[in-house]
Amino acid sequence: MAHNIASIKEGLKERVGSRLTLTSQVGRKRQSEHSGVLTETYPAVFVVDLDQSDHAVERVSYSYADVLTHSIELAFVDEEEPLFG
Incomplete structure (x- = not known):
């Protein structure tokens, strides 16, 4: 499923108030x-x-572009798969 900035914004707007785990790229590896x-x-x-x-x-x-480019990954506690993974 192809994602764009608008779909990421909408997906996150629906999940305001939800617990999540955020994984960000700090350096090379x-x-x-x-x-x-x-x-x-x-x-x-x-x-x-x-x-x-x-x-x-x-x-x-973070910007929505960070999610789109996979600079960060979001995993909501109540869901099994990462968002927009």
């Missing part, structure tokens, strides 16, 4: 994994509130 809650969606970015016990940063934001 390194990944960083965070867990939190998808709190807001905006026209160009979406915001995730991270679990405080795990991270020094409270919130992170």
Whole structure:
């Protein structure tokens, strides 16, 4: 199934308030994994509130293009497969 920015925006808008695990590419062969809650969606970015016990940063934001280009992967807790994987 082909994805585009509009379908990613719509998919995330429907899941605001859901818990997720976020895997981001940090370097060449390194990944960083965070867990939190998808709190807001905006026209160009979406915001995730991270679990405080795990991270020094409270919130992170990513563009929808990051999801499209697989710079980050989103896996919602209530779903078995990653979103837009």
